[in-house]
Amino acid sequence: MNSAVEPVQLSLADFGHENCLIYGIGNVGRQDDGLGWAFVDWLEAAGLCVEAERVRNYQLFLEDADLISSKQKVLFIDATRSPEVSTFSLYRARAELDFSFTSHAISIPSIIATCQLCFERQPEVYVLAIRGYEWELQEGLTVAAKSNLDAAIAHFSAD
Secondary structure (H helix, E strand, C coil): CCCCEEECCCCHHHHCCCCEEEEEECCCCEHHHHHHHHHHHHHHHHCCCCCCEEEEECCCCCCHHHHHHCCCEEEEEEEECCCCCCCEEEEEECCCCCCCCCCCCCCHHHHHHHHHHHHCCCCEEEEEEEECCCCCCECCCCHHHHHHHHHHHHHHHCC
16 A cells, blocks of 8 residues: 555445446456456446446546546445455545556546546545456456455445
8 A cells, every 4th residue: 555545444335326436447358357347247236336327447547537526436446466455455545646647547546636636626536456366368357356356245245
């Protein structure tokens, strides 16, 4: 973790409203990179957070600052390679212009900071980072990543 994040306790009830966004980041064609989408798939299959806007994208875009500007709470779900995360991590993200963006990448803190600068709004933004292991061109999660997804689902199912 870095200074731009803080661990939190949340429930899905916190995101079950129309002013909330649940955003799965990833690529189901690259093994564990599909974890973000898999979590959103589970929400939909379970009939949870039906009033929240749900989005799946391969990556974040600068335009996502506009998307989050109209929301009160946002939950981004993404795979992580970080060895500091054993199964999953849930934390509140903070605005930080880190100049990480290129045509292929922009960070969640940069999206928040851009939202703040351009729209003078800053929703509460949380990140569910689920540990992944393989990113080869292949569909399907690895057994270990699926186990981590199940742990994240169990955490939210305990509400």
